[in-house]
Amino acid sequence: MRRRPILVRGMAALLTGVLLASSAGCEARVYGAPDRRAEAPQLTVVAPKAPTDATPAAAPHVPSPTFDGLDVRARQSVAEASEKGADITFMVLDRETRQQVSVGDGEWATASVAKLFIADDLLMREPNLSPEDRESLEVMLRSSDDDAAEIFWNRGGGGEIIERVAARYGLTDTAPPEQDGWWFTVTSAPDLVRYYDMLLNGTGGLPPERANIIVNNLAQSTPFGIDGYPQRFGIPDGLSGEPVAVKQGWMPLIGNDWMHLSTGIVGPGRRYVMVIHSLQAANDATARATITEAVKTMFPDGRIR
Secondary structure: OOOOHHHHOOHHHHHHOOHHHHHOOOOOEEEOOOOHHHHOOOOOOOOOOOOOOOOOOOOOOOOOOOOOOHHHHHHHHHHHHHHOOEEEEEEEEEOOOOOEEEEOOOEEEOHHHHHHHHHHHHHHHOOOOOHHHHHHHHHHHHHOOHHHHHHHHHHOOOHHHHHHHHHHHOOOOOEOOOOOOHHHOEEEHHHHHHHHHHHHHOOOOOOHHHHHHHHHHHOOOOOEOOOOOEOOOOHHHHOOOOOEEEEEEEEEOOOOEEEEEEEEEEOHHHOEEEEEEEEEEOOHHHHHHHHHHHHHHHOOOOOOO
8 A cells, every 4th residue: 555645644643653663673582382372273264266376275284493593584684674774573473383483573553454454354244245345355455455445444433443353363562543544553563473373263253264255365466556556575575485375565654764564374274474564764666675685585595494
């Protein structure tokens, strides 16, 4: 989502509050033991007969030390990005072993990633969408259509959407925007990783056949948004050797700052969940290149394993 100048209305308050919270230190952390909430019964989200589904269900993998050395590479990527004036936050979860690696922290505006919450809430409240609404939902998820998001946002009660989704998924850092605009919804990397994980295993409350609607459309993310903005930055281009299902977010802030957020599901069997956020004082092309290069530094062969 690339908003016009009206987007930055009120951003001074946001920058001094929420967004600047992402400037915390870059000590990488590796977590090998899950909390107990991660061990809820799993619901298999099986793709319908659609050859375009880039993340097909697969037999479980044998657990393997896929994250060996990733914490070192993550610190390296954040340091290199910092030299370019970018602040990076990153988190990845192996859904089989429950191992996590993260670097950076903080909370920030979601931009178009809020469309995940809008879609989730809509499908929870209205399981039988009209053909017109279903088409609008798909364009919103695949090509980041702002007009569709605005319609569904207003229909669902605006910020009440975020409150309902945050309550169902237990998202402690996610909150409705304090000013006009769903794109100012606040979240964090841990919350987004938790959201995707619970969406896939069904513990967020959305039935698997409706969760499939979200995941399968993310797997068909278009190269460009409906507004013409490139959508392949971060995870898609950085992990070119893996099947991915992604929701991207982007927006200009006050001055030359650009925010980019790349989130989604990676790998056969939907094994990994990943989030990477970048804030950089640069033009949009440079900022996109920086977040993609950070992913490539962490995964130099374009694959996680």
